[in-house]
Amino acid sequence: MGPVPNLPAEPDDDLDSYVGLDARTAEERARARGWSTVRTLPPGAIITMEYLRGRIDFEVDDGTVKRCWRG
Template identity: 75%
Template sequence: MAPQPNTPVEPDDNPDTYVGLDADTAEHQARARGWHTVRALPPGAIITMEYMGGRLNFEVTGGTVKRCWKG
């Protein structure tokens, strides 16, 4: 039997609360709330679609978070 992946625990947090924040402030807040991985992406960035527990993604335009999602 294959081993189960070690998935980090996801904080009970609403991604919508990050929209409109400065990217640096949003990242600091996300890490303080317990997100294991935080990544900022430009609009239209090509990314893989695998879901990774404990990761929070920001779409950033002009230094401001425009969209935020888990995984």
């Protein structure tokens, strides 16, 4: 059997705290809190739904974060 991967821990973060922020502020805050990947998407974007540990996703409309989720 192969070795167990050593996965990085995800930040213990309140995702609701990003809703209502402007996209730039949200991205800066997420990176400062330890998220390795920050993805900004427009409403209704077609995306793959694979889970990527350490990624935070923002749905941004008119420069404001409307929704936020992990991975």
